[in-house]
Amino acid sequence: MSDYLTLTQTLKHAGMRLTPQRTAICKLLAESEAHPTAAMIYDELKPHFDSLSLATVYNTLDALVKLGAVNALGDAGDDSVHYDADTEPHVNLACLACNKIVDIPSEHVTHLAEEITSTTGYKLLGARVLYYGLCPDCQRASDR
Numbered sequence: 067m068s069d070y071l072t073l074t075q076t077l078k079h080a081g082m083r084l085t086p087q088r089t090a091i092c093k094l095l096a097e098s099e100a101h102p103t104a105a106m107i108y109d110e111l112k113p114h115f116d117s118l119s120l121a122t123v124y125n126t127l128d129a130l131v132k133l134g135a136v137n138a139l140g141d142a143g144d145d146s147v148h149y150d151a152d153t154e155p156h157v158n159l160a161c162l163a164c165n166k167i168v169d170i171p172s173e174h175v176t177h178l179a180e181e182i183t184s185t186t187g188y189k190l191l192g193a194r195v196l197y198y199g200l201c202p203d204c205q206r207a208s209d210r
Contacts, residue, residue: 068135068151070096076135077126087111087118091126095136095151101158101167103146134191142167143198155179155193163204167196 068076073092078084090111094102102110104123112118127149130136139148143162150158150167155175160167172195179193200208 068096068153072096073130073135073151076133077129080129080133082126082129085122087115087122088126090115091123092130095130095149098151099169101139101142101148101150103144103148105146107149137194139167139194139196150194153191153193156195158194158196159201160196160198161201161204162198163200163208166201168201 070093073096074084074089077088077092082088091107094107094110100106104120104127107127108118108120108123111123127136127138131138131149134153135151137150137153139150139158139160142148142160142165144165148160148167150169152169155172155178157170157172157175158167159170175193175195179190182188183190
């Protein structure tokens with residue numbers, strides 16, 4: 067999992083200034099288990115930073131993804147890209163009804179990453195396995 071310090075140092079090493087806004091974006095990502103979208107990050111941080119723009123959020127997220135510090139998961143049925151600071155191999159489960167994404171550790175994904183690295187020589191920066199379905203809460207709600 068990328069922690070706050072890793073995310074900020076990644077931006078700094080890439081030559082980006084560590085503004086208070088970028089630092090707050092990194093902190094939110096590192097502490098969130100919610101797999102936020104850019105809009106969610108913006109909405110949460112905007113009350114604390116008058117000068118924060120949605121473009122700053124997108125540019126920061128884009129840089130972190132390109133540098134391998136954050137994964138872009140794609141949408142969870144809500145047409146929005148969700149972001150995950152946990153770049154260690156694991157499975158993401160996305161509910162297409164409530165759009166919640168949860169992490170599931172899997173030794174199979176870890177072994178697959180090791181196999182891919184050893185057979186191809188690739189330096190993997192992260193892994194992304196995303197399953198779509200309906201969470202237990204949404205299944206119960208649809209049964210009613």
